[in-house]
Amino acid sequence: MTAMDQEFADLHQAVALCGELSSLATTDCDLEKIVTVVAGRAGVWAAVVDDSLMVLALCAGTSGRTGEERLAKVLDSDSEAVSQLIAEAARMRRALSLPAAGASAVSLVVAPILVGDDLVAYLVTAGHDAEETGEDARILVTEHAAMVCAVILGRRRVVAIAAGRARRELFDGLVLVGDRTEEADAEEWARHLGIDPEQRHRVLVAVLCSSSRAPAPAATDMVEHMIATRCPSATVVNRDAEVVALVPGGDDFGLSRQLTSLARLCREAVTARFPGMRLIAGLGDPHTGAVRISTSYDEARRAVGVGQLMTGLSDVTAFAELGVHRLLAQVRDPGELSAFAREMLGKLMDHDRTNGSDYCATLTAYFRQDGSLRRAAALLHTHPNTVAYRVHRAEKIAGLDFTSYSDRLAAQVALEIVNGLGGNP
Template identity: 35%
Template sequence: MAEPSTSAGLSPVTSGFTEINQENRTLRDLVEIYRHLSGLALQDADIGTVAQLIARRTEVTVAVISQKMGILAAASPGESYENSVQYVHDHLIHPRLAHLLAMAGKTRRAMRLPDPTRGRARIVAPILVADTVPAYLVSLVADAPEQGEDIHLLIAEHAATICGVILARERVISSAGSQVRDDLIEGLLSGSGRDHDEVVRWAHHLGFDGERDHRVLSVVIEAPPGDSERSRLVAERAAGATARLFVAQSPDAITAVRAREVIIVLSEPATPATGIRADQLGALCVQRLGALFPDVGVSIGIGGAFREPAHIARSYEEARRTNEAVRRLGRRGAVVAFDSLGISRLLLQVPDPEALREFATDILGAVLRHEQEHHVKYVTTLKSYFQENSSPRRAGERLHVHPNTVTYRVRRVEEITGLDLDNYRDRLAAQVALEILEALGEAGL
């Protein structure tokens, strides 16, 4: 009787040895791939290198896909990176993929998902970083092969583990780099550099352009009323949105986000192509945040211009003081430049705004107690009169009224208040009172 034979015409013994040899080769290949993958974790490799290794050793297309189905890395045997990305985009990225990724993320295990219509399968392995799944390793393999199915699963699972190690390392490096950057910014804002050269080096590392003028902006974020966790989170989101807005409008901006303050070192003009200035960009910020976070209060102080990095601390102090004074006066949503304050630089240093208000009321209170329409006319005319060096003609041109009207209103102010505006002291007191009213945002100025 003839011996039984295999479909290939081999004896059972020969066939058994062939299968064992094949399994041994497969195991050796698996161990070799594991060794190479583990070596990548010890090197300065990225997830793209992992994808390339798997594609080369297993002859399959591999991609690393983010939670939002963005392609973080891709590799196909014998193809360029660009072609590999396009292939993955055409054959992997599909609305149904989101469901498959969610399934793998929930089980935290590699899964084989057949696609009989295309004669292949997707292997999806979640990439874990701590307790989160920021991405997935996905490979396209032959559908239901006679052998090697478990091997592809094992390789994908191990590769996903290595990708998790690499991503975790990148996060640590990124966090450390961000901390160094924050430390440099804080050093410049505080003026703690030991010498001029050190400050210049710090600024250079942050991308400071010493050939252009700059200003420091202090953006203070006021959380919605209440001490709830939601209020705190809303304020944090508003602060982050503020920093992103400035960087989007002026990519070379240097930003620092604190608990209740966003600090921006901004070149002048903020956007050279359009000529937008720091105060204009600040007004845009207030407008955008008002639309996005209507319950959040925002005020912006702008420091003086400078070109030397050593003057960053001075400009920041000016911006901070301006912002503090403006907020103390209750001018929510204001964008105020230190340069524009004039004598208000001194007035705004008075600790109690009510003391300023009392002074202005003592000087011009009789005018302010008139009907709104009249007192606004009187105060506005008086301001223009002073601005035009007591010239009724020029003040009239500014206000679009006859010079006699200006003279009449000025005389009425003198009659109502008892001031003699030809007297130096009375004139000075009236001018200071007007500055206070403007700083307080009162009297229609």
């Protein structure tokens, strides 16, 4: 057979294989079926991999398990060369080949798998020269197979988007209008989401915000993944700028502490990966029944609202622990809060700022320890007599009388405002 005849035969075989692959695109097949057909018909090893060379589907044709192990070894031992080939194929958006470097080596062809404008994976074929079709024919087959893989993955994406939209609409019904709908409807929505409508649940809301730009979808995706993997019992929904987790459980303090720790872990991850972005989380109280899920969501959102207004508070706030801040947050103008704080404690704050004293911190510890000099001293790492002296001095500087109920209450509220606004009202 002449070289031209061989080339014609290779091309004829490649066209026939492309036709078979095209017919598979109209069926409900998967990536494993595509690589199996490519490997079996073209006499090569085939795999679908992601950017990190993690294998998503693999087949070694007639080589069986041994061939699969050898292909995995090729991808691992020549990872740098394969990575460079993948990077170049991604840049050029077309299939590229890497010839065999020796008698025992294999040649590689990499074709990017594009779903719309997104490059989601790569189809890799490998084989010895004696086992493979001509290089041009294999490039054609690999590129066509990658297109079929893109059709399959695109179909999956459409189904996933549709399912996700339906899931989100059901979840929105529970968290947004659950308390204004029929109990039977709320219970049905919950069952469709795999939620026990009679169980006790609480809601964790994580909101991403930035002063300079809208939250990156990658940031909310990361938070959603972190919560879902670390709290598998939760129903987690990504609602663009916020991630909502519905967590089964009662009044267990351990669960509240666990969710608070998880929210803080998410916050640290967001800060590290997305500079300038801030995560604020709120935890609602536990409530029983599907129709009350919206109540816990509303509480979690109110806790988030307090965190957004009172920037000096923790970025993770439980509704049950808000105290007077639930009322203070109803004053939407921070200027009004600042004015009240300065009216009550302005002289004391100015004295601290000018002289480097810490009378406001001492008063905060004293009031939060219910007026106990001993406990406040332990918290401040000083002597009770020192705390008593500082409280007396703060009283005189501020022009207040702490034996007066109204003065004492006003000072406590003003301190909560000062600390909630970051100490700079």
